[in-house]
Amino acid sequence: MTDTTDPTPNPHATAEQVQAAYGDPKLANVLYHDWEAGTYDEKWSISYDERCISYATDVFRAVAGEADWPYPTAMELGSGTGFFLLNLMQGGVIKRGSVTDLSPGMVRVALRNAENLGLDVDGRVADAERIPYPDDSFDLVIGHAVLHHIPEVRAAFREVLRVLKPGGRFVFAGEPTRIGDSYARRLGQFTWWLTTNLTRLPALRSWRRPQEELDESSRAAALEAVVDLHTFDPTELERTALGAGAVDVQAVTEEFTAALLGWPIRTFEAAVPPEKLTLRWRWFAYRAWLRLSVVDRKLLAKVLPRELFYNVMITGVKPAAPTEP
Ligand SMILES: C[S@@+](CC[C@H](N)C(=O)[O-])C[C@H]1O[C@@H](n2cnc3c(N)ncnc32)[C@H](O)[C@@H]1O
Incomplete structure (x- = not known):
């Protein structure tokens, strides 16, 4: 039975789950983002038309250029409703896509959005710290506004590098400085x-x-305060990605x-x-x-110093496979 004094905004969560969520950021993420999934696009003015296609492609170009477009395969971590991946696909940056998110509600909405747009996309529920894909799977891994929710950011970078093909690129954008x-x-x-x-x-x-x-x-x-775990200094973020084994790492900031x-x-x-x-x-x-x-x-x-800007994005590359002597 639903407890009417339940402090949660999620109509499906029990009072016990909510209580537990305050000490468990991953559970909080699932509850909070499952609850948000149905109204997320409206709340954040997300669309799948020219406005957000040019926003997403401009962001991608600003940090990683456009020399390698289109990437044959890409996977998004913490895709939410698919804002970044689906708009990049529509903008000609990516051919085939996979959406993943810790929240099953978000994966459902992202797949429905992809289907409505006629895009070739599959999806899985996935934790960025343990990505359920084999080594060397993708040409590109992306994320938008997800790194600051992940408890172990370095572990996530290691996983990203594992599932990237040698020479593959990652791009994370929309992180708070x-x-x-x-x-x-x-x-x-x-x-x-x-x-x-x-x-x-x-x-x-x-x-x-x-x-x-x-x-x-x-x-x-209040729950948002539990799911927002990190803010980033651009130089420290670069060090984290380098420490996980990436090369050609570069952070760029925007929006003051x-x-x-x-x-x-x-x-x-x-x-x-x-x-x-x-x-x-x-x-x-x-x-x-x-x-x-x-x-x-x-x-x-x-x-102005790059630290002053609100958003940080970061790109890097998985080292190419060593050549046989
Ligand atoms: C702020 S939302 C951003 C959604 C989407 N990328 C966008 O920009 O609209 C963050 C998303 O990351 C997901 N998330 C949080 N922690 C995660 C984790 N450890 N692994 C994968 N996804 C996670 C949340 O469920 C949520 O959908």
Whole structure:
């Protein structure tokens, strides 16, 4: 029987599971992301059209170039609903794909999205620290916003290198930097506090979400704090990948002013009723973010230290097989 005082946002989890999840980041990841799977694309404005295809291909190009496109086979770790892999396939970066995730709900949604798009994709539930594929399986392994959830990041890199073919490449993007995460978090908390207090005023009442929805968001945020395990210093992340045996390793960072704008906007959008967010507003917010991303990439990346930017991405290569003497 479901306990109605259950603090979990996951309708299927028992109170005991939730309690256990606070001490077990992997269980927390499954509960949290299973719960999120059905609404994840909407929450994060993920689409499978030109907007996200060009975002995904631009990110990939920024860290790993385009000399090897298309990669014949690729596997994504922590694929979620398939945002990165499916859009890279549509953008001509990858021919055949495999989605994997610790959350069975996410794998289901990713496979359904792939089928709707007519893409050649298979999927498995998989833990990045123990990838259920044989050695030398893929030309490319990718991930987006997954490394910061994995307890043993070096073990995951070792596994990635094991399943890559010799000479194969990995690309991980969308990871929070140590400094970026601290200002993004503070801005998010301040925006949440401001919006939820201002919308108590009688004149702004119609902008207030029902209290139970606000409470649910706060509980989700508490579980989010359990699943977010790491932030990264770009140089240390490079060392971790090199220590696992990769070569040609390079970390690149992006988004400074775009993150300063993007986090308050995203938090504001989560704090008000969705029907208040018109299509016009959504396009305005997206275009403003896009313009600032260009300023960050073309101008600020040349003058500011890379540690200041919000996102870090990393690429590297599995050493080619030694040649016979
Ligand atoms: C923030 S979501 C990102 C999803 C997707 N890559 C995207 O960018 O939209 C992180 C995903 O990583 C998965 N995950 C967390 N820990 C994992 C692990 N140890 N192995 C594999 N996947 C994991 C979660 O279930 C979740 O779907």
